[in-house]
Amino acid sequence: MSKIIIDKDRCKGCGLCIEVCPKKVLFFDNDMVNVLGYHPVAAKEGCIACGFCATVCPDVVFTIYREEKGGK
Amino acid sequence: MKVVFERPKSLQATKTHYCPGCGHGVIHRLVAEVMDELGIQDKTIGVAPVGCAVLAYNYFDCDMQQAAHGRAPAVATGIKRALPDRVVFTYQGDGDLAAIGTAEIVHAAARGENITVIFVNNAIYGMTGGQMAPTTLVGQKTETSPYGRDPQIAGYPIRVCEMLATLDGPSFLARAELTDVKNINKTKSYIKKAFEMQLSGKGFSLVEILSPCPTNWGMKPKDAVDWVKNEMVKVFPPGVFKEPKEG
Amino acid sequence: MEKVLMKGNEALAEAAIRAGCKCFFGYPITPQSELPAYLAREMPKRGGVFLQAESEVAAINMVYGAAGAGVRVMTSSSSPGISLKQEGISYLCGAELPCVIVNIMRGGPGLGDIQPAQSDYFQATRGGGHGDYRTIVLAPSSVQELVDLVYDAFDLADMYRNPVLILGDGILGQMMEPVVFKERPARQLPPKDWATTGKMGRQKPNVINSLYLDPVKLEEHNLKLFKKYQEIEAKEARYEILNGDDAEYFVIAYGICARIAHAAVEMAREEGIKVGLIRPITLWPYPKKAFEEVLPKAKAFLTVELSLGQMVEDVKLSVEGRAPVYFYGRTGGMVPTAEEIFEEIKKMRGLS
Ligand SMILES: Cc1ncc(C[n+]2csc(CCOP(=O)(O)OP(=O)(O)O)c2C)c(N)n1
Ligand code: SF4
Ligand code: SF4
Ligand code: SF4
Ligand SMILES: [Mg+2]
Numbered sequence: 051m052s053k054i055i056i057d058k059d060r061c062k063g064c065g066l067c068i069e070v071c072p073k074k075v076l077f078f079d080n081d082m083v084n085v086l087g088y089h090p091v092a093a094k095e096g097c098i099a100c101g102f103c104a105t106v107c108p109d110v111v112f113t114i115y116r117e118e119k120g121g122k
Numbered sequence: 123m124k125v126v127f128e129r130p131k132s133l134q135a136t137k138t139h140y141c142p143g144c145g146h147g148v149i150h151r152l153v154a155e156v157m158d159e160l161g162i163q164d165k166t167i168g169v170a171p172v173g174c175a176v177l178a179y180n181y182f183d184c185d186m187q188q189a190a191h192g193r194a195p196a197v198a199t200g201i202k203r204a205l206p207d208r209v210v211f212t213y214q215g216d217g218d219l220a221a222i223g224t225a226e227i228v229h230a231a232a233r234g235e236n237i238t239v240i241f242v243n244n245a246i247y248g249m250t251g252g253q254m255a256p257t258t259l260v261g262q263k264t265e266t267s268p269y270g271r272d273p274q275i276a277g278y279p280i281r282v283c284e285m286l287a288t289l290d291g292p293s294f295l296a297r298a299e300l301t302d303v304k305n306i307n308k309t310k311s312y313i314k315k316a317f318e319m320q321l322s323g324k325g326f327s328l329v330e331i332l333s334p335c336p337t338n339w340g341m342k343p344k345d346a347v348d349w350v351k352n353e354m355v356k357v358f359p360p361g362v363f364k365e366p367k368e369g
Numbered sequence: 370m371e372k373v374l375m376k377g378n379e380a381l382a383e384a385a386i387r388a389g390c391k392c393f394f395g396y397p398i399t400p401q402s403e404l405p406a407y408l409a410r411e412m413p414k415r416g417g418v419f420l421q422a423e424s425e426v427a428a429i430n431m432v433y434g435a436a437g438a439g440v441r442v443m444t445s446s447s448s449p450g451i452s453l454k455q456e457g458i459s460y461l462c463g464a465e466l467p468c469v470i471v472n473i474m475r476g477g478p479g480l481g482d483i484q485p486a487q488s489d490y491f492q493a494t495r496g497g498g499h500g501d502y503r504t505i506v507l508a509p510s511s512v513q514e515l516v517d518l519v520y521d522a523f524d525l526a527d528m529y530r531n532p533v534l535i536l537g538d539g540i541l542g543q544m545m546e547p548v549v550f551k552e553r554p555a556r557q558l559p560p561k562d563w564a565t566t567g568k569m570g571r572q573k574p575n576v577i578n579s580l581y582l583d584p585v586k587l588e589e590h591n592l593k594l595f596k597k598y599q600e601i602e603a604k605e606a607r608y609e610i611l612n613g614d615d616a617e618y619f620v621i622a623y624g625i626c627a628r629i630a631h632a633a634v635e636m637a638r639e640e641g642i643k644v645g646l647i648r649p650i651t652l653w654p655y656p657k658k659a660f661e662e663v664l665p666k667a668k669a670f671l672t673v674e675l676s677l678g679q680m681v682e683d684v685k686l687s688v689e690g691r692a693p694v695y696f697y698g699r700t701g702g703m704v705p706t707a708e709e710i711f712e713e714i715k716k717m718r719g720l721s
Contacts, residue, residue, distance in 0.1 A: 059137075062142035064142035065143075065342075066344065069344055086137070104126075107148075108138075108143060114125070114127040114128075115123035115126060116126050117124075118124045164569055165568075165569065166567055167565045179576045182574070184574055185567055186574060186576045187434060187437045188578040190430060190460050193427070193430035196422065196426075196428075196433075197433050198434060199427075199431050200432060200434025200436070203420060203435060204434070204442070205566060208438075209567075225424055226426075
C-alpha cells in the first residue's frame, strides 16, 4: 500500500512527473484549474511509491508514503 | 507509513516564482535535502545571486544574504571569514558566476575558500530574458545571438569545472545534469559531498549543474530536459573534476 | 596616557583594531598601503582577519558579507579603488549594513597621480553609486583626530546601520604625529539581531537584502532610510570654528587643507584681517549650523580645497546667497601654500 498526496495548488503543469512515472498513473486533471492557472496533476490507482515523480518535480508537489514491511 | 518523500524542512513552504519545468526548483530542493540530512540548517548561511534565483532568500529556510551580480563568492568569503564555524554556500547562475563574477569565483577557488558553490548552468541569461551567456553553446540562438552563437564574434563557452580544476585551492569540483531520476540523485550526492568537504574543512567545493530553462530556450519542459541530455552534455561533460585522494 | 609617534595610515589601522574591527578586506593601492600592511601584521596576532582581495570590488563585497554576519569590518583604498567600491557601497546602504570605508584620496580623474587630493568630495558626499542613499563622511585633519574618528566611525556605523566613510588624503596618511589611543567607555549600541549568523535556534531566518521588487515596498524602504538620514543630519553634523569670535571673513576647509588654511588665517590675523576658519569634520551630514552661527557677522566666505571646487557647492547651499562665496583650489595633487591662501584671503577682503 502506498499513499501519494498531491498539493495541486503548487503544480505548474510541466508534465515531467507524468513522463517519468513507471506505472503511468499520473495525468493532468483537465477538469480543474489551480490557483496558478494550470491543470494540475492527479493520480490514478496503482502508485508503487517509487518517488520518481517527486524527484523530478521542480515544485515539491508530492508527498509520498509507503506501507512499512510487515505493517498493514 | 514510511515517508518516501516530503518537502525538506530547510525549504520554505512558499511557492516559487520559477517557470514550469525550470531546473532551479529541483536544485533548491536538493540543496535543502542535503542541509536536512547533514543537520546543518541552523548554522548555514546562503548567498543568493542576481539571476532567476535572486529570490532564493525567500525559499531556503536558513539565514540568507542577497549579493550583487557575480559577487556571491566574495560575500560568502566575508561571511565565512567572520564566522568560520558556520556553513556558507552560494547559489549562482552562469551569467553571475562565469561572466560578471569570473574574478570572484576564480579567486575564491584559488584561495581554497571553505565555502560551497552551487552553480546552475542553463547556458543562458534567464532572468533578463534569454541573452547569450558565457556558457551558451556554439550555434545556440539567444536574444543577443539571434543567428546562433558565432565563435568569430562571440567566442566559445567557458567550462568552469575544467578551468577551476587547474587550481590547487578547490577540494571538490563536479558537474551533474538534471536530466533523469538517476542523474538528479547523482546531482544530490555531489551536492552532499561538496557540503561535507566544507564541514571537514577541506576548502572550496563547487557543483555545476546542467539545468533546463524551458522558457528562454523556447522549449517544452520535456524537450528542454532532452536538450540538456543531447546537446549540453556534449559540451559540458558531467563527472568529477577534482576530489581529495582517498586515505 | 602614553603618546606614540605614528604614521596616519598605521594609526588608523591600530585604532580600528582597538575599536573592535574583526575583519579587514582590501586591495593594494598607493597612498594607503601602510594601512593594510599594518593590519596584515597585527590582525592574525590579535584574533582578527586580514585578507587581500582580488580587487576592490571583491573587497567591498567581502565587507558586505562580514558586516551582514554581524562583525565590525573595514576596507580601505584610494580614489580609483573607491570608484570600484561604489557598487558595493550602494548595496551596503540598501541592505543597511554597518562598515567603515577609508579613502586616502589621490589625484584624479582616471589613474591621476598618487599625490594628495580632495577631489572625491562629490563621490563621497553625493554617492558615486546608484540609488537614493547617503553615507556618513568623516574628515579628520590630524593623526590624533583620525584615530578618534575611527572609533566614532564604527559606533556611528553600528548605531545607524550605515556605511561610514573616512576621507583622508596622502599627506594625512603619510604624516607622522604623536597620538594617544584613549580608552573610551563602551557606547550603548543596538543589538545586531538582524545579522545572518545561521538561525541557531531562531524561528525565522534573517535575510540581508536590498531587493524590493514591489515599488510600493521600495518606496517604503527608501522613506525609512530617508528618515534615518534626517536623524543623522539632525544629530551628527560636526565642525570646528577657529578664530571665529570676532571674525568678519571665513575660510572653509577640511582635512589636511584646513591645517594649511589655518596657518593662512593666522598670517592674515597678524595683518589685522579679522578672519576665522570653519572646519567641517563631517562632510555628510554637512555642518550647515556652522554657517548659521557665523552668518550674522560674516562678510564673505572663501572655500579652499585640493580640488577645483567641490565642497564649495555645499558652502553655497549653506550660505544661501546671504554673502559672497569665493573659491581657491589646487588640483592634481598640488597643495596650496599658506601664503597662496593668505593672498586669497586678502583678495576676498578687497572684493567684499
Ligand atoms: C551589475 C548588473 N548588471 C546586470 C544586471 C542584469 N542582470 C540580472 S540577472 C542577469 C543575468 C543572470 O543570468 P544567470 O546568472 O545565468 O542566471 P539565470 O537567470 O540564468 O538563472 C543580468 C545580466 C544586474 N542586475 N546587475
Ligand atoms: S511514486 Fe512512482 S509510481 Fe507513484 S506516481 Fe510517483 S512516479 Fe508514479
Ligand atoms: S512535475 Fe510537478 S509541477 Fe510538473 S506537472 Fe508534475 S506535479 Fe506538476
Ligand atoms: S527563465 Fe529559465 S531559468 Fe528563469 S525561472 Fe524561467 S525557466 Fe527558470
Ligand atoms: Mg543562466
